[in-house]
Amino acid sequence: MKNILSLLDYVHSLSKTDKELFSRIYSVSGDLGLLKVPKDIQPWVSSKFGSVEVVESQKIIRVDNRITFESSLFNQLRAKRPIDTNNKTDVESLIKKTENDPFCKPLTNTPRDSFGRVKGKQSISASNIAKYDSHHGLIIFKEHNPLKFSLSSIKDYLETAQKWINKVYKLNPERKFPFIMWNCLWKSGASIIHGHMQTVMAKEKHYGNIEKLKMFSDVYTDLFKADYFNDLFKCHEIIGLGFKKGKNKVLAHLTPIKDKETIIIAKELNDSSKTIYKVLKAYMKMGVRSFNVGIYLNPLDNSWKFPVIIRIVDRGNLSDNTTDFGGMEVFAGTSIISSDPFKIINNIKKEF
Ligand SMILES: [Zn+2]
Structure with missing residues (x-):
């Protein structure tokens, strides 16, 4: 090789x-x-x-x-x-322990954008409570465990993200520079374990x-x-x-x-x-x-x-x-x- x-x-x-x-x-x-x-x-x-x-x-x-x-x-x-596949942390049980967090009940426990929420079959949008930029959304996965993803769930998350982007652009045409990110678990900067992507829209120039x-x-x-x-x-x-x-x-x-x-x-x-x-x-x-x-x-x-x-x-x-x-x-x-x-x-x- x-x-x-x-x-x-x-x-x-x-x-x-x-x-x-x-x-x-x-x-x-x-x-x-x-x-x-x-x-x-x-x-x-x-x-x-x-x-x-x-x-x-x-x-x-x-x-x-x-x-x-x-x-x-x-x-x-x-x-x-060699590639080290041994994660000493028992990730699965740590993830399980945080079940029933606010993202498990997004409708009542997370803020919504002023235009409401966009929904997919396996995800729903929320408005980020402490924003990076004036338009900053969350795509919250229905599944709590971020590592339990499938082809259909990833497709759904991206479709919901795209819907959120289209919605923001329609209401604010100056917000035309979209970026999608998925920070998975704490080493990546994710502060919430529950699976979620984030969407931001810049104006005037891209990031x-x-x-x-x-x-x-x-x-x-x-x-x-x-x-x-x-x-x-x-x-x-x-x-x-x-x-x-x-x-x-x-x-x-x-x-x-x-x-x-x-x-x-x-x-x-x-x-x-x-x-x-x-x-x-x-x-x-x-x-x-x-x-x-x-x-x-x-x-x-x-x-x-x-x-x-x-x-x-x-x-x-x-x-x-x-x-x-x-x-x-x-x-x-x-x-x-x-x-x-x-x-x-x-x-x-x-x-x-
Ligand atoms: Zn959760």
């Missing part, structure tokens, strides 16, 4: 045309981190990492997106670790990362007379990190924001539920229990047109007391990654 530490070899073996395409967007460099392990801790180092040598000379791969400045560092020691992506993809089109998202996918496909399924493209991101980032590029939101479901199913099998899903949607007046970009990222083990975002991610803008995108894409492919 391919691995991220050999990425440079894979790039070198691409055809001239593919290499040229890959290098438009990505640069890859490899380095060694050298250190000396004192005798006293050598047994511990060996048991933890397999050998002293592998720690004394660590291979590090850096991948940069030349267009968007996203970048990630992959360390051999971290990437070599920061989406505006940036718009600007960078325009620059790309100016430079290369090509579509950035098509080429982003092709870069992943030629290296073995992307595949197409129906109208969706799936890729294990070369510059993940954090571990196991997958991007789905879809034509329309309503074509994407099956793919989102399958990716999340693969995540569950890899032991992921806390994740963020973020969905970049076009301005509703079609003043510019993107594909629908769905980003899914693992937020780490629920029993860890540390957060996965440290100074590198918060300030330096280069993410430290422990997962290997090649392992991720292989696991995802099994679901398709």
Whole structure:
């Protein structure tokens, strides 16, 4: 199986045309981190990492997106670790303990928007009590346990989110920049365990990362007379990190924001539920229990047109007391990654 530490070899073996395409967007460099392990801790180092040598000379791969400045560092020691599927926390019983929370009775225990609520078969909207932005909705799942999702429930949640967005836009046409997110369990920033997505609508301009992506993809089109998202996918496909399924493209991101980032590029939101479901199913099998899903949607007046970009990222083990975002991610803008995108894409492919 391919691995991220050999990425440079894979790039070198691409055809001239593919290499040229890959290098438009990505640069890859490899380095060694050298250190000396004192005798006293050598047994511990060996048991933890397999050998002293592998720690004394660590291979590090850096991948940069030349267009968007996203970048990630992959360390051999971290990437070599098997995917840890053991969540020490008994998540299921913790989730069960919080049953009968306000989201279990949304009609009486959550605020509604001034226009009322939108409903699906398996979800209902509410108005967020402490808003990020003036239009901030919740899509509350009928099912309390956020990990008990199905293809039909995800489809329903997204349809309800879309209905909420359409409703807000109809009543407030200046609110034309929608974003959907799903923070699942506490490592992802979710303050309520009960399953829910959130919807926000910006006016005047889209949210920061989406505006940036718009600007960078325009620059790309100016430079290369090509579509950035098509080429982003092709870069992943030629290296073995992307595949197409129906109208969706799936890729294990070369510059993940954090571990196991997958991007789905879809034509329309309503074509994407099956793919989102399958990716999340693969995540569950890899032991992921806390994740963020973020969905970049076009301005509703079609003043510019993107594909629908769905980003899914693992937020780490629920029993860890540390957060996965440290100074590198918060300030330096280069993410430290422990997962290997090649392992991720292989696991995802099994679901398709
Ligand atoms: Zn509940």
